Amino acid sequence: MPARLLVTAKYNEDPDALFKRASSFADMIQATRRIARYDHLPHVTMEQGKTYSTNITVLKLFSTEGYKIRIDRLCFKDRVMISHEGGKNIRSWRHKVDIEPANSGSVWTDVIEVDAGLLTPIVSRFAKFMYLHRHKHRGALSTQAELGATQEPAGKTRVEG
Numbered sequence: 001m002p003a004r005l006l007v008t009a010k011y012n013e014d015p016d017a018l019f020k021r022a023s024s025f026a027d028m029i030q031a032t033r034r035i036a037r038y039d040h041l042p043h044v045t046m047e048q049g050k051t052y053s054t055n056i057t058v059l060k061l062f063s064t065e066g067y068k069i070r071i072d073r074l075c076f077k078d079r080v081m082i083s084h085e086g087g088k089n090i091r092s093w094r095h096k097v098d099i100e101p102a103n104s105g106s107v108w109t110d111v112i113e114v115d116a117g118l119l120t121p122i123v124s125r126f127a128k129f130m131y132l133h134r135h136k137h138r139g140a141l142s143t144q145a146e147l148g149a150t151q152e153p154a155g156k157t158r159v160e161g
Contacts, residue, residue, distance in 0.1 A: 002092070002115040003124035004150040007131045008107060009140035015106040019079040019099045020045075021138070022108065025052070031134040035059055041069075046081065048074040056087070058126070064088050090123065091115040108135070113150050 011018055021027040026043035041054035051070040057063045067087030074081050079100070085093040092115040099108050110131055116123040128145050135143045 001120065002113055002150045003120050003127075003147060005110070005112040005114065005124060005127050005131065005145065005147050007110040007112075007128070007135070007143065007145045009110075009135040009138075009143040010102065010105060010107055011138075011140055012105040013139075015079055015099045015101045016076070018106045018108060019076060019081075019097075022079075022097050022099060023074060023076070023081055027138070028134070031137045032130060034137075035130060035133055046071045046074055046083075048072070064090065089116055089119055091117060105141070108140070 023046045024044070025038075025041050025046065029038050029041065029043065032038075035058065037057040039055040039057070041052060046052075048071050051068055054067050054069065055063060055065045056067050064087040067085065067090070069083055069085045072082045072084055079098065081095075081097040083095045085095065092113070094113040096111040097108065098111075099106050112127055112131070114120060114124045114127055124147055128147050132143050132145055
């Protein structure tokens, strides 16, 4: 059964500036540099409709070669990004970023649906750790995360590109 992760983080940062960071692979690579390495992933702003390939090494222990990240939606006006990702051991990793203004800052919400077959419980727990780590290293004021099962299967379609 696929897992669903909901992460919310509060920032003392303008929502448009924060979304600009959220749509940058360079920011993601920097925020996770202590726990993950993304080989061949360009340090660029994401582009809607484009698929990016990378090899990911996690904690210098596990790796996934040929991981694909397809940016299905990238809207700076609404501050929403939706990607569909996958690779060798990850059937489907659907990620939605939504950044909203809140008080004098922003709330960044990540919704991630993970289907990694029998590895889903392990991969989804690592995802929770990784997203909390990313937000901490981006300077979030506070974060919270909820992990549970999805209501519907995330889909078994592999990311092509």
